[in-house]
Amino acid sequence: MIPISPDEMRAVDANCTYFGLLPIQLMENAGSALASEARRRARGKKIAVVAGRGNNGGDALVAARHLADLEVTVFLLGRSREIATQEARQNWEILEHLNFDLREVRCSEELEPLSRYDLILDAIFGTGVRGPVRGLEAEAIDAINSSGRPVLSVDVPSGLGTEKAVEPDATVTFHRPKVAIPGEVVVAGIGIPPAAEFYVGPGDLGLVARRASESHKGENGRVLVIGGGPYSGAPALAAMAALRAGADLATVAAPRNVAGIIAGLSPNLIVRPLSDDHLSPGDLDLIRELLPRHDVVVVGMGLGRHPETREALAELIPECGKAVIDADALLPGIPLQGIITPHESEFRRVSTIRVPPGRVEKETLMSFARDMTLTVLLKGKVDLITDGSVVRGNATGNAGMTVGGTGDVLAGIAGAFYSKAPPLRAAVAAAFVNGTAGDLAFVEKGYSLLATDVIEKIPAAMRL
Numbered sequence: 001m002i003p004i005s006p007d008e009m010r011a012v013d014a015n016c017t018y019f020g021l022l023p024i025q026l027m028e029n030a031g032s033a034l035a036s037e038a039r040r041r042a043r044g045k046k047i048a049v050v051a052g053r054g055n056n057g058g059d060a061l062v063a064a065r066h067l068a069d070l071e072v073t074v075f076l077l078g079r080s081r082e083i084a085t086q087e088a089r090q091n092w093e094i095l096e097h098l099n100f101d102l103r104e105v106r107c108s109e110e111l112e113p114l115s116r117y118d119l120i121l122d123a124i125f126g127t128g129v130r131g132p133v134r135g136l137e138a139e140a141i142d143a144i145n146s147s148g149r150p151v152l153s154v155d156v157p158s159g160l161g162t163e164k165a166v167e168p169d170a171t172v173t174f175h176r177p178k179v180a181i182p183g184e185v186v187v188a189g190i191g192i193p194p195a196a197e198f199y200v201g202p203g204d205l206g207l208v209a210r211r212a213s214e215s216h217k218g219e220n221g222r223v224l225v226i227g228g229g230p231y232s233g234a235p236a237l238a239a240m241a242a243l244r245a246g247a248d249l250a251t252v253a254a255p256r257n258v259a260g261i262i263a264g265l266s267p268n269l270i271v272r273p274l275s276d277d278h279l280s281p282g283d284l285d286l287i288r289e290l291l292p293r294h295d296v297v298v299v300g301m302g303l304g305r306h307p308e309t310r311e312a313l314a315e316l317i318p319e320c321g322k323a324v325i326d327a328d329a330l331l332p333g334i335p336l337q338g339i340i341t342p343h344e345s346e347f348r349r350v351s352t353i354r355v356p357p358g359r360v361e362k363e364t365l366m367s368f369a370r371d372m373t374l375t376v377l378l379k380g381k382v383d384l385i386t387d388g389s390v391v392r393g394n395a396t397g398n399a400g401m402t403v404g405g406t407g408d409v410l411a412g413i414a415g416a417f418y419s420k421a422p423p424l425r426a427a428v429a430a431a432f433v434n435g436t437a438g439d440l441a442f443v444e445k446g447y448s449l450l451a452t453d454v455i456e457k458i459p460a461a462m463r464l
């Protein structure tokens with residue numbers, strides 16, 4: 001089983017809530033699985049639960065209820081009114097109402113009886129531990145380690161990754177192995193089906209959209225859009241979407257015939273006119289000047305098919321570093337890198353793989369992405385996103401989004417996220433935000449929806 005980091009687990013957790021699988025249900029499953037393992041290991045009836053005030057403690061409170069036929073004592077570190085989450089508090093209150101043996105521990109001496117138990121459940125901290133462990137929690141870790149009794153850690157040994165950690169006999173970890181747990185590890189399912197890890201949700205947004213409060217202008221992404229020619233709206237939509245998705249700066253490099261129109265569409269855009277009515281090799285020096293001042297290049301929308309444009313792209317794209325490649329830049333023979341955002345016929349064109357309509361299989365997409373070292377975001381009713389090793393699906397979005405320009409919006413959002421996150425995470429979150437913004441716009445506009453309506457809903461989609 002592939003290990004999972006605490007951040008990724010938090011994302012899975014948030015997505016489960018979005019799909020209606022609530023934290024209290026997961027906690028119940030975790031506590032039940034933990035109780036079975038504890039029962040299997042306990043050499044006698046006396047079980048001590050040492051619980052912190054987060055959800056890790058909550059899991060062990062559930063286990064205490066499932067082990068009610070044994071002699072269970074719960075040691076809660078601190079006061080019950082300081083329990084941090086609703087789910088853990090609810091489980092504490094059940095035990096309180098049912099007169100379980102509950103002790104609110106204020107000092108480490110109150111943990112001395114630990115040496116008299118047959119098994120200790122270590123539930124002080126799980127994946128939520130931050131910074132150095134001090135005070136009562138540090139003393140409790142020492143008390144567990146010096147108890148001389150068998151210890152079963154809940155999810156992760158408490159304090160793992162800090163200077164002070166529990167050294168258990170074994171750990172019951174939930175859903176998937178957590179990174180870097182030493183010793184014996186038992187992985188317990190908690191009812192999270194594979195689909196809850198396949199479909200994209202707001203947890204994926206949490207993995208890209210964090211912003212340090214003290215960040216400076218430019219630190220949250222500078223996006224260069226190269227597009228336009230036969231069309232002027234497409235690059236403007238991509239650039240505006242990048243700004244709404246959190247980029248600090250969006251520059252559009254566009255053919256001279258449309259540069260003025262684009263600049264007139266929004267005062268938020270910086271527009272650099274190219275030398276001709278289409279992108280041509282003569283523009284490469286200007287673009288090379290712009291590249292170092294941007295983090296990501298979003299290229300292709302509205303460029304048209306002039307042979308000189310193709311020649312310019314073939315030379316330019318390998319120099320772009322992080323790129324989101326869309327539309328008219330998705331042609332065979334033009335090098336690809338970073339993220340590509342084709343719909344099905346563009347995928348067929350660019351991959352030269354013969355697939356019948358509506359039939360791009362996950363495996364086909366993955367092996368193409370792997371062979372080309374690319375992240376592919378294949379737009380469809382369910383978007384498929386893969387970097388060749390992981391494949392994800394996005395089911396947000398609606399039939400109103402078949403209107404022109406929504407693909408340009410998606411590419412712009414992907415550009416903004418890619419400036420701060422690895423390509424797969426950026427593409428996954430972009431697909432979710434674009435579809436969710438489209439769903440919010442659809443509520444108001446129905447089939448009259450426009451790409452600009454989707455852009456206006458990006459902020460609301462990002463607050464989910």
Ligand SMILES: NC(=O)C1=CN([C@@H]2O[C@H](COP(=O)(O)OP(=O)(O)OC[C@H]3O[C@@H](n4cnc5c(N)ncnc54)[C@H](O)[C@@H]3O)[C@@H](O)[C@H]2O)[C@H](O)CC1
Nearest residue numbers: 013026027054055056084125126127128129130131132155
């Ligand atoms: N991810 C899932 O799907 C599920 C996880 N479960 C369990 O929940 C924990 C994670 O819970 P969380 O509340 O986020 O964090 P913790 O319980 O690990 O601890 C948070 C608690 O501790 C305080 N705290 C953090 N660091 C310190 C410190 N250095 N010193 C003192 N206090 C600290 C913090 O303020 C909080 O109050 C996961 O491991 C699973 O066991 C679910 O129950 C099932 C689904």
Ligand SMILES: [K+]
Nearest residue numbers: 125154156158
């Ligand atoms: K623990």
